[in-house]
Amino acid sequence: MAKDRSEPELDRELSDLPPELRWREWMRRIEAVLFASASPVSREDLTRVVGQGASIDLLVEDLVADLEGRAFEIAQVASGWMFRTRPAYAPAIRAAADVGDQLLDLSEFDVAVLAAIAYHQPITREGLKDIFGKEISRDLIGRLHARDLIGTGPRSPQRGAPYTFVTTEHFLVAFGLESLRDLPDREQLEDAGVVGEVPKVDFG
The missing domain is CATH 1.10.10.10 (Winged helix-like DNA-binding domain superfamily/Winged helix DNA-binding domain)
Known part of the structure; x- marks a missing residue:
């Protein structure tokens, strides 16, 4: 040009x-x-x-x-x-303009699944099922995809070569992280109440 x-x-x-x-x-x-x-x-x-x-x-x-x-x-x-x-100042912004961040549209369980993906990526839906003890719906995965918080990773070497899921650069931006090395440890997540509702989650 x-x-x-x-x-x-x-x-x-x-x-x-x-x-x-x-x-x-x-x-x-x-x-x-x-x-x-x-x-x-x-x-x-x-x-x-x-x-x-x-x-x-x-x-x-x-x-x-x-x-x-x-x-x-x-x-x-x-x-x-x-x-x-x-x-x-986040509470003031929400009170004045009803401006919420995209995570407010996610349930606590959605956020817990997002955290599991962040800590165990690349991970399949079957891997998430093992962590949570129940099937993770495609709708939930779709919600995280729609907000550009997760993306598709490499295919797993498991039978059927299922897709894996990974977090995106937008995930880092949404949580104010420079890199995945800045992810908090499990105790910090529990203190923040992010995984408190899902006791079977193991980030260790």
């Missing part, structure tokens, strides 16, 4: 500005990009709006400090960074 000649080229280096103002402008550019995006912005994308000598990590670190005390924050999730409301 031909470049739009009517749009001026972005000055990334900002060599005409003193160092302090240059750094501040790079911070604001990163802030603008994150604010405009509904999904995590990768390091590669952020480097396109700042100079070659700029450190994305240090710029984000300074921006995080700059936002201290605000109702929103920058979170490193999945493959990049994004803005999110601080957890303390």
